[in-house]
Amino acid sequence: MARIKPYFERRYPWRERGIAILALINLLLVLFDLTYLYSRDFYLQVIPSLTRLYDPVKGIQPHPETENYLAQVAALEAQVIVTGLQSPKTASSLAQIRVLSQTLIEDNPFAAAYKSSQFETIKQRLRVRTGETLARDAFARFWSPLYLTQAGWQQEMEFWDTQIRPLMQTNYYRSVNRLDTPTNHFWLLDLPFVLIFALDLFARVRAIRHRYPYLSWLEATLRRWYDLFLLLPFWRLLRVLPVSVRLYHTGLLNLDPLRAEAQRDFVIGFAAELTEMAGIQIVEQMQNSIRKGDVFRWLLHPELRKPYVQVNNVNEMSAIASRLFHIGVYDVLPQVQPDIENLIHHSLSSTLHQLPGNRALQYIPGLRNVGKNQTKRLAKAIFSVTYNNLTNSMQDSVGAELTARLGRNLRDALENELQKKHNIQEIQSLLIDMLEEVKINYVKGIAEAGSEQLLEKAEQLHKQIRPK
Structure with a gap:
């Protein structure tokens, strides 16, 4: 297939490469934003600092109910260190956690963040650990002084910290804006890129009109119709089209x-x-x-x-007949x-x-x-x-x-x-x-x-x- 390189890519190759690379960075950022909620659990385990940095962009906050639950467990661990497992204060803390566990099961705070599967995993692991059939009984048995004494406090807390706490931490609460839609401040990160792309598109359209004065502004803009996807505040995934075209024209992508x-x-x-x-x-x-x-x-x-174009002023039919003869x-x-x-x-x-x-x-x-x-x-x-x-x-x-x-x-x-x-x-x-x-x-x-x-x-x- 013939390959045609546009005027700008021929006239300003290094500038076009810079804009193409900038568009690629923006596309990667868009892909990261679109997949952040699905990949947050992975980032939370591998790069927790990234979640602390990007959670405010998506309006993500720790869920109050699960945060309170984890805080109570942390207080229990501190209490056991001070007074031991058999003290009245420790028994009171365990009773309070058992009440919170029943409330947790009834309210299921994981549902709002579409984390019900994680909560089901937590309940399944506790059932297997305690040998109980029902999740309510599994939570109540796990946080009882008798079970923790018989199974071993250190061993059970190690199980909690490695198998249960990470799943609890995946739950979150996401705020909503005035339109009752989930908060998303990504447009603030995207705005500088959009302004650069808008200026670049304006320069291109102006150059096209300078080379072809008979074109209107709309007709000149339609010559670069795919670049309009770089300016849209929605359907940002469509930017893959102009980015691919730019990388292809600049020779960065085959x-x-x-x-x-x-x-x-x-x-x-x-x-x-x-x-x-x-x-x-x-x-x-x-x-x-x-x-x-x-x-x-x-x-x-x-x-x-009828008027007929002669090539050599010869009657071809007569010439053919004579030649055949x-x-x-x-x-x-x-x-x-x-x-x-x-x-x-x-x-x-x-x-x-x-x-x-x-x-x-x-x-x-x-x-x-x-x-x-x-x-x-x-x-x-x-x-x-x-x-x-x-x-x-x-x-x-x-x-x-x-x-x-x-x-x-x-x-x-x-x-x-x-x-x-x-x-x-x-x-x-x-x-x-x-x-x-x-x-x-x-x-x-x-x-x-x-x-x-x-x-x-x-x-x-x-x-x-x-x-x-």
Whole structure:
């Protein structure tokens, strides 16, 4: 496929590369923002500082209920260090956590952040850990002094910190704005990029109007229609189109294989349909001309043609007829001479056999083969004399005049016969049927191979002329 580089990419290559790289950074930032909520759990485990930095952009805050729960557990751990596991204060803290656990199950604060699956995982792990069937009983047993004493305080707290606490921390609360939609301040990060892209687009449109003054501002803007996606505050994922185009035009991204495959089916289909339509139209016009009789009038009466462009001031039909006549005399007749002589010999023999007394001569000794030999020599002599006279006559002025007269008379006789209704109808029917077969086989040939082979040849030519 041919590759066309726009004016700006040719005139300011380094500037265009800088803008293309900036657009790529913006697209990556857009992708990060769009996928942040789905990937936040991963960032929270691997890069917790990133979540602390970006959570305010999305209006994310720690959920009050789960934060209070985790704070109570942390207070319990501090209490056990001071007073031990069997103290009354520790028992009071455990009782309070058991109450919070039942409230947690009833309210399910994970649902608002679409984290119910994490909460189900927490309940499943606690059921397996305590051996209880119900989640309520599992929470109550886990936070009982008896279970923690029997299972081991340190061991159970290690299980809590590694298996339960990370899932609890994934829950969050997201604030809403005045429109009752989730808070999202990404537009503040996106605004500087949009301003740069707007200035760049304005410069491009202005340059286009300077080069093509006949274009309006709208028409010049539509020349760079895909850059408008860089300015939209919504559907930001569509920016992948202008970013890809810019990277491709600046040579930072090779889209030739993808572009070729994307266009292949379209080009093949369009070329096949266009070729079919053109071929069918030509054949159908020829069929209509035959039905109207225009073809016969055009061939037999050149003087009646409409204003017609002559290439070399030669009547091609007369020249072709003259050339065919010469080929027939000088090239074809010598090759079929034996056949013509045999035909003349056969005709003479048939004539002699019909003469009176010919059979009586066959019984006279010595005369039986005379007639046969004489007819062979006579046939050969007739062909030789006739052919020599014909060729000689074509070389003198009288012979040329006679040949021209023969052509005119032959054309007039042919025209008279073709003007008969039954001859015209039969020839027209045969020609129309022949063209119909040509049309069908033409379309069949294109469907089988034509367009794809042409496309492959075009691609090979582009590879040959492409600079290495």
